[in-house]
Amino acid sequence: MTYSVKVLDHYENPRNVGSFGKEEEGVATGMVGAPACGDVMKLQIKVGKGGVIEDAKFKTYGCGSAIASSSLVTEWVKGRTIDQALDIKNTQIAEELALPPVKIHCSILAEDAIKAAVADYKKKHSDHAAG
Amino acid sequence: MLKLPIYLDYSATTPVDPRVAEKMIPYLVEKFGNPASRSHSFGWEAEAAIEEAREEVARLVNADPKEIVWTSGATESNNLALKGAAQFYAGKGRHLITMKTEHKAVLDTCRELERQGFTVTYLDVMENGLLDIDVFKAALRPDTILVSAMFVNNEIGVIQPIAEIGEICRSKGVLLHVDAAQATGKVVIDLEALKVDLMSFSAHKTYGPKGIGALYVRRKPRVRLTAQMHGGGHERGFRSGTLPTHQIVGMGEAFRLARLEMGAENERIRMLRDRLLKGVSDIDEVYVNGDLERRVPHNLNASFAYVEGESLLMAIKDLAVSSGSACTSASLEPSYVLRALGREDELAHSSIRFTLGRFTTAEEIDYAIRLLHDKIGRLRELSPLWEMVQEGVDLSTVQWAAH
Numbered sequence: 401m402t403y404s405v406k407v408l409d410h411y412e413n414p415r416n417v418g419s420f421g422k423e424e425e426g427v428a429t430g431m432v433g434a435p436a437c438g439d440v441m442k443l444q445i446k447v448g449k450g451g452v453i454e455d456a457k458f459k460t461y462g463c464g465s466a467i468a469s470s471s472l473v474t475e476w477v478k479g480r481t482i483d484q485a486l487d488i489k490n491t492q493i494a495e496e497l498a499l500p501p502v503k504i505h506c507s508i509l510a511e512d513a514i515k516a517a518v519a520d521y522k523k524k525h526s527d528h529a530a531g
Numbered sequence: 532m533l534k535l536p537i538y539l540d541y542s543a544t545t546p547v548d549p550r551v552a553e554k555m556i557p558y559l560v561e562k563f564g565n566p567a568s569r570s571h572s573f574g575w576e577a578e579a580a581i582e583e584a585r586e587e588v589a590r591l592v593n594a595d596p597k598e599i600v601w602t603s604g605a606t607e608s609n610n611l612a613l614k615g616a617a618q619f620y621a622g623k624g625r626h627l628i629t630m631k632t633e634h635k636a637v638l639d640t641c642r643e644l645e646r647q648g649f650t651v652t653y654l655d656v657m658e659n660g661l662l663d664i665d666v667f668k669a670a671l672r673p674d675t676i677l678v679s680a681m682f683v684n685n686e687i688g689v690i691q692p693i694a695e696i697g698e699i700c701r702s703k704g705v706l707l708h709v710d711a712a713q714a715t716g717k718v719v720i721d722l723e724a725l726k727v728d729l730m731s732f733s734a735h736k737t738y739g740p741k742g743i744g745a746l747y748v749r750r751k752p753r754v755r756l757t758a759q760m761h762g763g764g765h766e767r768g769f770r771s772g773t774l775p776t777h778q779i780v781g782m783g784e785a786f787r788l789a790r791l792e793m794g795a796e797n798e799r800i801r802m803l804r805d806r807l808l809k810g811v812s813d814i815d816e817v818y819v820n821g822d823l824e825r826r827v828p829h830n831l832n833a834s835f836a837y838v839e840g841e842s843l844l845m846a847i848k849d850l851a852v853s854s855g856s857a858c859t860s861a862s863l864e865p866s867y868v869l870r871a872l873g874r875e876d877e878l879a880h881s882s883i884r885f886t887l888g889r890f891t892t893a894e895e896i897d898y899a900i901r902l903l904h905d906k907i908g909r910l911r912e913l914s915p916l917w918e919m920v921q922e923g924v925d926l927s928t929v930q931w932a933a934h
Contacts, residue, residue, distance in 0.1 A: 403845075411845065417913055434931035435916060436876040438839055442915035459915040463841040467913060516932070 403464055404498035410468035415475050418457045420444050426454075428524060430516025433509055439466045443473065443513035447521055451481045458513075465503040469493050469510035482518045537895045538851045541736075541829060541888030542685055542713060547781065548738040548889070554784045555740065558777035566774050567765065577776045584783025588732065588745055591786040592711075592720040597750060600769045601779055604744035605712035606636040608731030609679075611746055611770065612708045613640045615756030616677050616729065617649055620706070624674030627651045630662060630681070630691075631871040637679050637710055658873055659822035660689040668699060677706045682714035682730075686853075686868040686884055687821030688830025690718055697726030706754065712736055712744075716789030717797065717827040722747060728754045734778070738889060739785030743778035746770075800887050801828035803896050807885060808833075810900030814907055816920075820869055820882055831885045834869075834878040835903075837917040838910045843883065846906035850899055853884040 403411070419442075420427045426447040433440040439462030446455040456474040460467045472493060477485045493499075493507035538546075547555075558580060566581050568574025582596070589596040602608045617627060629641055631653045641651045652670045657663050662680065678700050680691050693709055700707040708729040714720060716737045722730065730747040734740055748754050748769065762771030808831055811817055816836040835843060840854045865879030874882075885899070911917040916926060 411842070414913060419918065431915065432932050435880075435926065436931075438841075438876075438880050440915055440931070442918075459913055459918060461837065461914045461916045462839050464845045466839075467842060512932075 406497050407465055407468040407499070410471040410497070411464040414458075414467060414471040416455075416457050416471065417459065419459065420446055420455075420457060426521075428517050428521030430513045430518070430520055432512045432516050433462070433466075435461065438462060439506065439509060441466065441470045441509055441513045443470060443510075443517045445477060445482070445485070445517045445521065447482060451483070453477045453480055453482060453485060462506065462509075463503070465497065465499055465506040466509065468497055469499075469506045470513060472496060473510045473514055477514060482521055485514050486518055488514055533894055533898055535849045536851045537849060537899060539885045539887060539891070539895075539899065540851050540853055541891075542688070542884065542886035543853060544735050544741065545738045545888055546890065547735075547740050548785060548788060550788065551739055551781050551784045555777045555781040558780050562776070564776075566776055567763065577774075580776055581774055581779050584779045587783040587787040587790075591715060591790045592722050592730070592732075592747065593724075594722040594747055595750060598722075598747050600746045600748055600766045601774055602744045602746055602770055603742055604735070605634075605710060605731045605733035606744075607770075608733075608744050608746040609634070609636040609708075609710055610640050611756065611759050612729040612731060613637065613644065613677065613679060614759055615769075616706055616708065616754065617644050618647075618757040619755045620676045621649075624672075624676040625649045626672050626675040627677045627679065628654065628667070628670050628675060629679040630654045630656055632656050632660065632684055632686075632868045633679065633681050634685055634710060634712070637681070641679070656871055659825075660684060660687050660820070660868075660872055661822055661825060662691055662696070664692065664695055664699070667696065671699070671703055671705065675703070675705050677708060679708040679710065682709050682711040682720070683717060683827050684821065684868065685713050686866060687832045687872075688713070688827045688886075689821045690714075690825045690827065693727065694725055700728075701726040713827070715786065716793045717829065722749075734782035734785055737785050737789050740778050740781040743775060743782045745782070796889060797828045800889075800891065803887050803891055803893060804828055804831055804885075806893065807831055807887070807896050807899060810896070811903055814904060818878060820872060820874065829887045831887075832882060833885075834874065834882040835907050836878060836881060837914045837920060838881050838907055840880045840882065842910060843881065843906065846910060847883075847899075847902055849902060850885075853886075854882065 430443045442459045444457045445453045448454040456477050458470040458474050460470045490507040490511040493510050564573025564577040566577035585596045585599050588599050697707050706728045709727050710731045712733040728749045733744045760771050765771050818834045820832040844854050865876050869879040
């Protein structure tokens, strides 16, 4: 398996690795994938005023492309509102990282992780989401 | 100075020993005769070299040189043994027995025999990778004609109880074929004592050249085979085709060196393997795959839990090793051998096979240990599974989102 320069860069120097405290204000978590399939992604977003994602962190069990895809989306979601974050599509991730066809599922998983994190945020804040 | 990458994949293939290469070269250049040429000295010289090599192969396994048939390698030997015996003895019965952890060269040949109308039983192995003799006995049927069992497993290095299997087969009048590609030079093989009828060998797993192997065909009691390669009737009709003298000379020399040096060499390699095992065993959640006692000294197959195999291979690219998971292909399919041991998928996904050999040094092993500590630590920092386990979550109770 040969990897693109961008995949290798994210794999060697992953951005925003880690976890937020579960009780921290505005934190929501998306966990997707399964160990038996060979990849699990956990994406956390920290949402501030106006629904803007102020910070993001990830942890990923999976191949180099899965690690790179999740590292990349932590960079991309920052500064966006949660609704803008949902505009990120797997095709953009795959294009940016030059993923080969057999690794497209990694980008799909990263898109799913964003959706899962946003859904978790909306669930937690449905009572006072109007602000 | 340490040269990178470090080769720790001796079960995939070995380098040709320089002493072997040196002995081969004259047979490519000046001693080039066809060993089947009976009318001049070029042929006689080549034939003498071939018979000397045949003797060396036979000596390593305590057999008669007349029982050795040259082939292109263990895959061909397995094909000739299984198809040749099954087809010849089809009148006696049409049932074969083998194991799920066999090499593909045996499993795929068995599949072909099923297409030809034979029935094959594929036995499970125990959690330690070894065949359960009671399970084997129960699988024998009145129409069983042939059993195929590997001596040493290529992935996990476990040594199957060939002597016991042989006694049972002989008492039931069933032929036994043994794939010994991974065994030569690693375990003592005595075909006078073992009740084995057919045995496959390869040169390139034992510091000889690729493209040459042999099949042992027992003479007493005599085993018959239907030839699979027809032509000039070479090798007493078992296998036609001009003999590659230089390859054969190489295999003979490689097996001679193995016979002379295996005692001391295996002890040295065992010390290095144990050093590697000790060096990685203080990493949390490392599991050795396959029995550690009944195992060749040069193999270590371990799973590093909560780290995915492909990213681990990427992280330790300074080591030339094999992963249990064939994840370089499109499908993330864990090794069928580890699955047969009952390993969960995530452990099968995270397994690495280290195989040491003649040219492995202590310095290389120490480098490998440091690299593994460093990279596994880093990948676990990245792993949500590792984080959950540290928090006390039982992963088997988690409802994973399917994808």
